[in-house]
Amino acid sequence: MINMPLFKTMFRKQLPIFLAYSLALMAYTWLLMWIFPTIAGNESMEDLLKSMPQPMLKMFNLDEGAFSNFNNYMATEFYSLIWILALSVFVVTTAISLIARIVDNKSIGSLLASPLSRMQILATQVAVLLSGLLIVVTVSIFSVFIGSLIWDIKIDFGRYVNLGLLGMLFYTAISSYCVFFSTLFNEAKKATGWAGGLTFVFYSFNLVSNLTDKTEWLQNLTLFSLFKPLDILNNNNTAAEAAVLAVVTIIVMTAAFRVFIHKDFPV
Amino acid sequence: MIQLSNLTKKYGNKTAIQNLQLKIEKETVFGYLGPNGAGKTTTIRCLMGFIKPTSGEAEISGHNCWEDAQQIHSLVGYLPGEIHFIEHMTAEQYLKLMADLNQITNTSAITDMADRLQLPLNILIDKMSKGMKQKVGLIQSFLHNPEILILDEPTSGLDPLMQQVFIEMILEEKEKGKTILISSHLFNEVERTCDVVSIIREGEIVAVENVSNLKRIKQNKATVVFKSDEDSQKLATNDFELKKLSQNRYEVTYQGDVNNLIRALASTEIEDLELHHAELEDVFMHYYNNR
Numbered sequence: 001m002i003n004m005p006l007f008k009t010m011f012r013k014q015l016p017i018f019l020a021y022s023l024a025l026m027a028y029t030w031l032l033m034w035i036f037p038t039i040a041g042n043e044s045m046e047d048l049l050k051s052m053p054q055p056m057l058k059m060f061n062l063d064e065g066a067f068s069n070f071n072n073y074m075a076t077e078f079y080s081l082i083w084i085l086a087l088s089v090f091v092v093t094t095a096i097s098l099i100a101r102i103v104d105n106k107s108i109g110s111l112l113a114s115p116l117s118r119m120q121i122l123a124t125q126v127a128v129l130l131s132g133l134l135i136v137v138t139v140s141i142f143s144v145f146i147g148s149l150i151w152d153i154k155i156d157f158g159r160y161v162n163l164g165l166l167g168m169l170f171y172t173a174i175s176s177y178c179v180f181f182s183t184l185f186n187e188a189k190k191a192t193g194w195a196g197g198l199t200f201v202f203y204s205f206n207l208v209s210n211l212t213d214k215t216e217w218l219q220n221l222t223l224f225s226l227f228k229p230l231d232i233l234n235n236n237n238t239a240a241e242a243a244v245l246a247v248v249t250i251i252v253m254t255a256a257f258r259v260f261i262h263k264d265f266p267v
Numbered sequence: 268m269i270q271l272s273n274l275t276k277k278y279g280n281k282t283a284i285q286n287l288q289l290k291i292e293k294e295t296v297f298g299y300l301g302p303n304g305a306g307k308t309t310t311i312r313c314l315m316g317f318i319k320p321t322s323g324e325a326e327i328s329g330h331n332c333w334e335d336a337q338q339i340h341s342l343v344g345y346l347p348g349e350i351h352f353i354e355h356m357t358a359e360q361y362l363k364l365m366a367d368l369n370q371i372t373n374t375s376a377i378t379d380m381a382d383r384l385q386l387p388l389n390i391l392i393d394k395m396s397k398g399m400k401q402k403v404g405l406i407q408s409f410l411h412n413p414e415i416l417i418l419d420e421p422t423s424g425l426d427p428l429m430q431q432v433f434i435e436m437i438l439e440e441k442e443k444g445k446t447i448l449i450s451s452h453l454f455n456e457v458e459r460t461c462d463v464v465s466i467i468r469e470g471e472i473v474a475v476e477n478v479s480n481l482k483r484i485k486q487n488k489a490t491v492v493f494k495s496d497e498d499s500q501k502l503a504t505n506d507f508e509l510k511k512l513s514q515n516r517y518e519v520t521y522q523g524d525v526n527n528l529i530r531a532l533a534s535t536e537i538e539d540l541e542l543h544h545a546e547l548e549d550v551f552m553h554y555y556n557n558r
Contacts, residue, residue: 005367013355106351110407112317113345114368117337264318267347 002124003116010098010128018132021090022139025083029140032078033147040068055211070153071233074144079163079229087136088203091171092195094132095178098125100191103182109267122260126179126253133171137164156235163232166242170227173245174199176252183260223248268293268415268446269314273323276309283309284470286323291448291463296441298457298464298478299450306470307450308348311419314448315345327415341369344408348419348450350400352392358403359388362410369411380406384432397424405433409440416440416447422456434459455544458482482523488543489519489528494536501535 046068049057099122102108111121141164148155178195185191206224208215219225226241269291276283284306291297301307312318313325316336325332327339352361362377381388384402392403401424408416421437422430437460440447451457457464458478465475493499493515502509506527508520515538521528525542532540 003368005364009353009356009360009364013353102353105354106349107353109317109347109351110353110365111368113315113340113343113347114365115337115341115370116368262319265312267312267317267351 002127003120006124014132018135021136025140026143029143030147033151075229075233087171088199091174092178094129095175095182096188096192098129099182100188103186104188106267118261137168159233166238169242169245173223173249176249180252180256183256270326274320274325275322277321282470287472293446294444296447296461298461300464301467302452305467342414344413344416346404346408346418346421350404357389357391365407401425418449487521490541491519492516492539498535502531
């Protein structure tokens with residue numbers, strides 16, 4: 001299914017980007033962990049929260065205790081914000097550069113003319129994308145574990161592993177429509193527009209759906225409502241969300257493979 | 268070996284190629300000629316299984332080019348008209364990858380061909396000139412020693428010396444019994460290597476002919492500047508057609524072998540001689556006018 005020589009070549013080309021994201025997220029994780037004791041012991045932060053308008057708190061999931069409890073702090077300050085945005089950008093750009101870009105610059109021609117099947121070509125490119133995602137997620141989750149030892153913060157690491165697993169599933173679902181748009185369009189710009197645009201719309205829907213009861217229905221229209229770091233770190237059951245994400249991934253990936261196998265390539 | 272049956276490809280309501288019928292026998296070097304935009308590349312994309320025909324079919328060695336594209340690719344070496352490589356790779360890394368994809372373990376063929384084409388392998392392909400890229404593409408298409416070669420405008424970008432090396436390579440492959448399809452918009456490019464040529468114009472094949480027939484009958488032109496105007500009279504025979512361009516300068520039209528002209532000119536004093544290569548269209552127009 002996957003062609004190893006091609007996988008190695010493509011993986012090696014993407015590795016610097018995988019490492020850059022991993023290291024940046026690790027550094028940010030450690031920065032937040034380093035300043036946590038200062039914030040946790042500071043009453044004025046809680047006062048600040050109280051002074052903010054209710055809708056805004058809701059929008060960013062800032063409940064009381066967001067700055068005093070470490071899990072809540074990481075979930076609201078990192079996983080629901082920077083982590084989600086950084087990995088969205090990572091998934092969109094990596095999917096585009098692995099699939100849409102090589103169609104756009106026509107270098108896919110040499111792969112298409114080789115004895116690899118189209119199925120093998122796409123499966124290999126998707127495998128590179130997902131292994132990159134796995135590296136970034138794993139490094140960033142493990143950096144919490146290491147950080148907890150350095151700054152002596154008590155955590156239940158199992159919950160962070162769950163967060164990583166659901167995160168992996170969530171970003172695989174996001175990847176699936178990025179791959180789909182990459183197979184649909186021959187121009188990288190168009191694919192980026194659709195993949196990035198849809199991600200932005202999903203993210204905005206999720207933000208707005210938290211605002212009021214009137215906008216709550218919007219969460220049915222976004223994948224981001226299926227990934228709630230706060231819930232996972234508070235040990236709520238997320239099996240239903242995981243199941244939905246898996247189903248979405250399977251359907252959209254299947255569609256992407258069908259498009260790729262049956263399309264005309266102008267190369 | 269290669270067969271097109273009623274092959275048609277439409278893009279929207281624009282027809283790129285229409286009802287192409289063609290049979291290329293084994294061990295033939297076939298020239299596929301036509302002006303730019305005539306449908307040469309579309310035909311080749313159908314043969315390589317990159318695009319699905321709207322109707323009709325293309326076959327190579329009994330395999331349907333769309334359905335069995337994977338098998339076709341093991342049989343065919345392909346050089347695209349415009350080559351695009353995977354970015355940020357040296358020629359060596361790239362060609363080794365292509366060897367791996369073709370499951371070739373012995374990569375000495377790469378260095379042999381690179382030596383012959385004088386191509387340094389340790390340079391990033393992105394930094395190469397068009398001619399060098401063309402050489403990388405040539406090595407790639409010959410790499411797995413395929414039975415069939417499909418070469419889209421193969422000598423474009425090569426200097427005359429390298430064109431010569433390339434022609435030798437084609438002739439060697441021909442000796443080995445390969446079936447070769449070369450597309451071009453220049454008759455000269457295929458004249459020396461091809462056995463049969465066909466012409467495609469506006470998506471339709473308008474002619475298929477043996478090159479030897481064409482060569483025999485083709486009208487050639489030369490410009491001759493005589494020392495004196497009287498000398499020109501020596502050529503005023505049935506074999507030549509003279510057109511006065513200016514004082515002492517004539518355009519001479521002759522048929523077939525250039526030796527006839529040289530022999531006739533041997534008895535004259537000339538200042539200059541310029542041979543013109545016949546345009547593809549001219550060759551065919553003349554051929555059909557004379558049939």
